[in-house]
Amino acid sequence: MRESISRVAQASAFAEASADRGILGGGWSACALRPRVERTLQRARSRLWLAAALLAAAPASALACPVCGLVGTSDNTWAYQAMTATLTLLPLAMIGATVWWLARLVARADTERPPARSAGKQILPLARRSQMLAGPEAKPR
């Protein structure tokens, strides 16, 4: 089906480009290739419709994935879904556990030592900083 769509798209693009640029002897309507191109397009469209009808009538046969919910044995459907859930949740659980563990270690370190002395830059209120930068003689605003 994908091949048919691709062929239709290619043929349409070629026809439009030819018409726009005046290739093939000065105009698409007078071109000798036009009947053949249109016939090819017509055939491709028919195949496209046929594929769409088949897909609608028998989705199980048309599905490429053998382990999706619609087809396959119950065993491999279960295995597929369980492994999808595992591979999705496992990294999230590991990242969450690592963040929780680090946060707990940081919290414990904070209780053992006051954070103001150890947490890097000491941030003072803006008014106090302005006053200190201006010097002791300056009055606070």
Next chain:
Amino acid sequence: MAAMSVTRMQQQTMRIVRPATRREVVPSGLLGMVIFVGAEVMFFAGLISAFTISKAGAPRDAWNLPAGQVLPLASTAVNTVALFASGALLWVAGRQYRARSSAATESLLAAIFFGALFVVLQGREWVDLIGHGVTLRSSALGAFFYVIVGTHAVHAVAALAGLGVAWWNLRAGRLSYGFFLGAQTFWYFVVLIWPVIYARVYF
């Protein structure tokens, strides 16, 4: 005047914004190993996922070893006990190391011994299986078995090498706590991932 004021401003700024005092809440070696182990967990999860889906999709009579061979459940259970003993001894070594570093030498060596015993016994099983015609190409189960168990064995050997270096440095009195914790974490990973592999692949 302007220069003086700039200098004073710089001095004041230095007084306000104190240089950062770095503190290590977790040793870098341990944090790096935790991230690495996370990646390894996903690697094994991918292998086990592929195994599970392939097994579920295969016809029942096609999922077996050639010539009626079966995977050695009982002897692998014994190997598993050796691996758990190694993990327990390493836990004891960790406690001893925190109390008095030199006290951990013997228990660490015992942990390495039991870990090496696990690898050697697994290798002996492999030799038996290969002798009975079970190879990577003999069946899908054989291929998965060698890839998953072999990958675990490679990790076990690498972790044992790390523990060996830790033991050597401990004897020489130059083992850092971060390195010990990293080696310990990697070995715990090897020990704890094994029951999952054993339960999925052997049964």
